[in-house]
Amino acid sequence: MSSEQEQESIRCLVAKVGLDGHDRGAHVIARAFRDAGFEVIYSGLHKAPEEVVQAAVQEDVDVLGISILSGAHDTLIPKIMDGLEEYGAKEDTLVLAGGVIPDEDREELKAEGVSAVFGPGTSVEETIEFVRENAPER
C-alpha cells in the first residue's frame, strides 16, 4: 500500500457489443484486470453501442475494452467511437478491441481511434502491460 494521499486506480470497462454470446474471453480479461489491481466494470452481454458509451462516460473509465467475436466490429466500433466523441470522452479514453478481428480490418479500426487490437493468442500479460503503459494521464 502506498503512503501517498492520492488513490488513483485504473478504471476499465470490459464491454460486449451486439449479438454475440461469447463472453469467455471478456470474463478472462475482466478477472485478469481485476487481479492486476484495476477496477473493472463489466457490461454484460448483448449491449448496444449507446449502452457502452453511456457506461463508459458515466463510469469515467480510462480504458474501454470491446470484445467482439461476431464480425460486426466495422459497424459497431465506429458507433461507439462517435458516441464517445459526442460526450467529449474520445480523446482521453484508451480504446482496445479484442476478439476475432481479421488483420485487414485493423488499420481501419485504428483510424477510428482504437489504440490496439488484441486477437486470439494474445497473452493476458501483454494486454495488461499495454494498459499500464498507455492508460491516459488525466
Next chain:
Amino acid sequence: MSTDEELLEDLLAGEYRALARVISKIEDRAPGYRELVSELYAHTGNADVIGITGSPGAGKSTLVDKLAETYRDRGETVGIIAIDPSSPFTGGAVLGDRIRMASTVGDMDVFVRSMSARGTLGGLSTATADAVKAMDAFGKDKIIIETVGAGQNEIDIVRTADTVAVLVPPGSGDEIQTLKAGILEIADVFVVNKADRDGADRTVQELQDMIQLEGGGGGLGGGGSSDGHHSQEVIDAHDDWDPETDETDEPEGWTTPIVETVAIRGVGVEDLIDEFGAHREYLVDSGEHAEQVRGRYAEEIRTLLREDVHAMLEDELEAAGGVDDLAEAVRQGETDPYSIADDVLDPVETCLEGLETDDRSSGGSSLN
C-alpha cells in the same frame, strides 16, 4: 485550478462528463478535489438520498433498476452509486451491478456510477458522501446508494442516506438473527424481495415480530431506550424507530414498514416508493431530518480530520524510519508497538502544545 472551476461550471450546467470527472477526482483524491467538493456544498440539499442494502443475491441491483425506472416515469432524475467490494490484496475489483440495470439503458438521466474501496479504512464512506454531493449539485432528484450490507464500513456508507431500505430475501429465518446485530437498526423500510417465493410470508411474519419486540416498549429492548441499543453513537443518531420513549405520550414515531416486492417483475415497487415518500415526510415533520443531517455532517468532519491526521502520521512514521523497520524491531523483541506509537506521536504532541501556548499568548488561531 481554473480547469477545476470549469469542471464545476460544467457540472452545474448539467454536463454528464463533468459529473463523471468530478466523481473520479473524488475517488482518486486528486489534487484540488477538496476545493471542488467544498464548492459543491453550496448547491446541494435538494435530492432525496436512499440507501439500499442487503446480502449478496438479495436482488438489490434489480430493485434499484426498477426504482430508477419508476422514478423516471414520474419525471424525476436519478443518480445511482453502486458499491462493490474490492480485493484487499490487489485493490482490483469487478463492478458488476451495472449488468442488472437494464431498464433505463440509453437514458442519460439515470446516472449509474460504480465504486469500490481504495485502500484506506473509512475512505469509501467519505468518497460516497462526496459523490452524493456531486450528484445532488448536478441536480438529481433521487440518489440511490446500493451496497452489500456487511460490516461497519458498509453501514457507514449507507448512513449517507436519508432513508435506508434493507432487503431480506425469503427463507432467511436464520439470517434475520444475524442481521439483528447491525443492519436491522439502520432499516427505515424492510423489503422482502422475491416475495413470490416460498417462505416469504414467514419472513414477513418474523420481521413483524421483531419490529414489535423492538418498538413495543414493554418487550426486550424497551426497558431503557438508549441502553437497549448498541453502544455506537452513530446508530443512535440514526435510530428512528425508537423515538424518545421516556415520554409516555410520544410523538408519532416511525414504525418500520415491511414491503413485499418481486423486483424482477416490478411488483411492489410503487408501494416501496410510497413508503420512501412517507418516511421522507416523517423525517421532515418530526424534525428528525435536521438532526440526521447534523449528525452526518458531524461525522463527516470527524472522518476528514481523522484522515488528515492519519496522513500526517504516515509521514511521521516514515520519518521515524518506516513502518517496516519499526515492525522488524518489534519482531526482534527490541521494542513494542505501544512504545513506538508514543515515540511517533511525541513530536506532534509537543508541537500541538507549543501551538496552544502560542494561541493563548497571541490570540490568533493558526491552522496549517
